[in-house]
Amino acid sequence: MTETESIAYDVVVLGAGPVGENVADRTRAAGLATAIVERELVGGECSYWACIPSKALLRPVIARADARRVPGVDGVAGPLDAPAVLAHRDHEVGNWHDDGQVAWLDGIGADLYRGHARLAGPRTVTVTGPDGEQHVLTARHAVAVCTGSGARLPDLPGLAEVKPWTSREATGAKSVPGRLIIVGGGVVASEMATAWHALGSEVTVLVRGKGLLPRMEPFAGELVAEALAEAGVDLRTGTSVESVRREGDTVVVVTDSGDRLEADEILFATGRVPHTDDIGLETVGLEPGSWLEVDDTLRVTDSDWLYALGDVNHRALLTHQGKYQARIAGAVIAARAAGVPLLETDPWGAHAATADHAAVPQVVFTDPEAAAVGLSLAEAEQAGRRVRAVDVDLTSVEGAILYADGYRGRARMVVDLDSETLLGVTFVGPGVGELIHSASVAVAGEVPIDRLWHAVPSFPTISEVWLRLLEAYRG
Structure with a gap:
């Protein structure tokens, strides 16, 4: 085989992160x-620089916070062992080696090419x-672009010399900075x-807007x-940040109000850009660097x-949603390759990514944790619903009271009054992350309120909030 020999496949996938896999x-x-x-590590951003390492860092933090709110163990929840936490993070990301992920690809029979891929x-x-x-x-049938996204940095003079953190450095740092400025909300x-x-x-967190998590319910x-x-x-x-520079080992930030702040590191968490700038989009009439x-x-x-899955299509920049899209697209590509004359593309059909909407x-x-699914109240109203x-x-839920002394949290469900189904649900409070799938089932399943009344939550768990929400709706 020569270096330029053409090799034919049914499907060629660009990017071996969770979506491409x-x-x-x-x-x-x-x-x-x-x-x-794949040009970097098989497993992609989520496995090595995002979801997995960030949650490995956060799990001890949340566990300690929970322990401190429980009588009898609150006194033993002392300072975190930072080196141990970082070592555990390193273990969870395989010390940034992808042998296990490569073995998985081999197991399914996909051919892996390491390097930079460009459409031609x-x-x-x-x-x-x-x-x-x-x-x-x-590719006889499909090329799937699953190249993900990267951190967007602001156009500030001298920023490159500062060597700012992005989400990658923030999740992969080898030591704890004494002082850290975070830009973003x-x-x-x-x-x-x-x-x-x-x-x-x-x-120190600098937020240009009015508050944190602006895409969720305000509370x-x-x-x-x-x-x-x-x-x-x-x-x-x-x-806002007006200027940033490094003086020796110190990062110096000047804000729009004239305040001078100093830190050892600065993290810019100010959005994402698609990894589509150098994948040959221009060869097929598309704009390099654009969302697809x-x-x-x-x-x-x-x-x-040509298919685009995950972050690059800008529908939902979340690993689990990209994997959902991959399952839909896989079924679509297989059906089209088999010559299926009519795909199931109606809402919630086997070949439609309806959940994205x-x-x-x-x-x-x-x-506390914040968890949400579907539309916020503002989004639903803007949509004319x-x-x-x-x-x-x-605090009206016994399971929450037992979960932690001084428990603070809130829940909201947004009800479509015409169909009496849920359009969105938001929970905020310790431990609420495990509640969100029940809400996802209710929203995706368009379960009527009258039927939800018969889904009895176990006592005493935080999930009893569902009963409180339904009682409040019924009056």
């Missing part, structure tokens, strides 16, 4: 010959390997403020901000062979 798994299960290309016209992908070797892969900013403050950093960000402030985090809203617009079968608009769940692993929001204080 799942679409490869589904197409291989359908008997389609599949190649997958319709159904054609060139791969430049780490030693400069070249491969040309062609979303999920990454909130979780990393929670983790690094508990591990010993003096943390979610309010309760998380209140807890961070009580813990000792310096949280400043309505604040897709239909509900995850196929790129005006294409009959109606039932996207998310958990923010702060203390006739709705009613029902709120419950979690």
